[in-house]
Amino acid sequence: MGLKGERVETTRPGSDTKPPESVFTTTLDKMVRWARAGSLWPLPFGTACCAIEFMSVVSSHYDLARFGAEVVRFSPRQSDMMIVAGTVVDKQAPILKLIYEQMCSPKWVISMGVCASSGGFYRAYHVMQGIDEIVPVDVYVPGCPPTPEGLIYAIMKLQEKIERGEPSHYQVVLDREAAEARERKLARV
Amino acid sequence: MAEFVLENLRRRFGDALQRVSDDHGDLTVWIGRDRVHEMLVHCKRDPELDFCFCMDVTAVDYLSLGGDPRFAVVYHLYSLKTGKRIRVKTGVPEDDPVVDTAVDVWKATDWFEREVYDMFGIRFEGHPNMKRILCHRDFQGHALRKDYPADLRWKLLRPDDLLDEISTEEMQRIRARVSHPISE
Numbered sequence: 001m002g003l004k005g006e007r008v009e010t011t012r013p014g015s016d017t018k019p020p021e022s023v024f025t026t027t028l029d030k031m032v033r034w035a036r037a038g039s040l041w042p043l044p045f046g047t048a049c050c051a052i053e054f055m056s057v058v059s060s061h062y063d064l065a066r067f068g069a070e071v072v073r074f075s076p077r078q079s080d081m082m083i084v085a086g087t088v089v090d091k092q093a094p095i096l097k098l099i100y101e102q103m104c105s106p107k108w109v110i111s112m113g114v115c116a117s118s119g120g121f122y123r124a125y126h127v128m129q130g131i132d133e134i135v136p137v138d139v140y141v142p143g144c145p146p147t148p149e150g151l152i153y154a155i156m157k158l159q160e161k162i163e164r165g166e167p168s169h170y171q172v173v174l175d176r177e178a179a180e181a182r183e184r185k186l187a188r189v
Numbered sequence: 190m191a192e193f194v195l196e197n198l199r200r201r202f203g204d205a206l207q208r209v210s211d212d213h214g215d216l217t218v219w220i221g222r223d224r225v226h227e228m229l230v231h232c233k234r235d236p237e238l239d240f241c242f243c244m245d246v247t248a249v250d251y252l253s254l255g256g257d258p259r260f261a262v263v264y265h266l267y268s269l270k271t272g273k274r275i276r277v278k279t280g281v282p283e284d285d286p287v288v289d290t291a292v293d294v295w296k297a298t299d300w301f302e303r304e305v306y307d308m309f310g311i312r313f314e315g316h317p318n319m320k321r322i323l324c325h326r327d328f329q330g331h332a333l334r335k336d337y338p339a340d341l342r343w344k345l346l347r348p349d350d351l352l353d354e355i356s357t358e359e360m361q362r363i364r365a366r367v368s369h370p371i372s373e
Contacts, residue, residue: 090328090342090344091324091325091345093345094345094346123339124339125337125340125341126332126342
């Protein structure tokens with residue numbers, strides 16, 4: 001999982017036995033990233049047929065547990081990866097926003113399927129044209145619905161992103177807002 | 190075929206039946222707005238007709254067809270006893286879109302009528318809770334009217350608990366319930 005620490009060839013003082021195989025060194029930062037990427041806890045925000053496809057992803061056949069993301073939680077406080085699976089209407093927007101804000105940082109959002117990503121074929125009076133109107137999205141998955149492989153690929157992409165140490169889109173938005181606030185403050189001075 | 194249904198209605202309403210069609214066994218009768226409630230009561234209470242089941246209440250906007258009056262409210266009734274169906278239509282003008290409610294006849298029409306109000310802006314006189322049911326409270330206009338732009342959206346900025354039908358006591362009972370067994 002991306003850990004490329006060097007094996008340290010040392011001997012214990014007063015002994016010529018080699019250290020056990022499981023010892024390796026790395027940086028703490030890398031270790032944390034590795035742990036985060038390998039234990040994502042998904043929060044399904046399922047509103048439509050994409051949620052059915054999500055169920056098959058976490059079930060035995062596709063088995064999301066192989067990617068370390070099988071601990072599905074229905075409480076935002078216990079999860080760090082929100083999977084928005086399905087159509088989100090304007091009436092539901094404040095609910096999605098509230099649940100998203102209840103999640104602890106660091107947190108990531110996967111927009112699953114075309115409805116969540118762009119409104120899909122609902123170019124209509126009642127459907128949000130993409131959840132990125134209200135929450136920052138890290139990975140978009142195309143498809144109507146996406147195949148289970150598609151969602152698994154998105155989760156792998158997210159894991160790569162986390163392991164590379166890229167900030168979540170949430171963090172990017174926070175940083176940008178903070179920078180803008182600083183600039184406004186400087187402009188006043 | 191439902192000849193006896195039509196005969197029964199002709200006996201009772203006579204010339205008040207504005208239009209009657211019976212396409213492939215689908216009996217449709219048009220009646221004036223002032224007598225539609227009377228007709229619905231008759232359809233339900235008359236022992237011969239016995240339309241005990243109001244399957245749907247909906248509306249049609251005849252704007253692009255040049256309809257006069259512009260709207261029609263449509264009732265779909267079904268009799269579990271005779272197995273017959275009937276469609277009752279009544280015209281509703283644009284400048285005074287009001288119809289008498291049928292909630293006192295079939296309780297099930299409560300939400301149907303709210304949907305018609307939400308989508309077409311047709312109000313039902315005497316309805317116990319005449320407000321939107323599908324669109325949110327900051328929505329303006331009525332989406333299924335033909336002159337409503339299909340992709341015009343209204344954002345809901347305030348949280349809406351969506352549960353205003355539930356009484357305060359019931360809501361407190363639900364909120365007091367623990368959602369996760371581990372946290373008990």
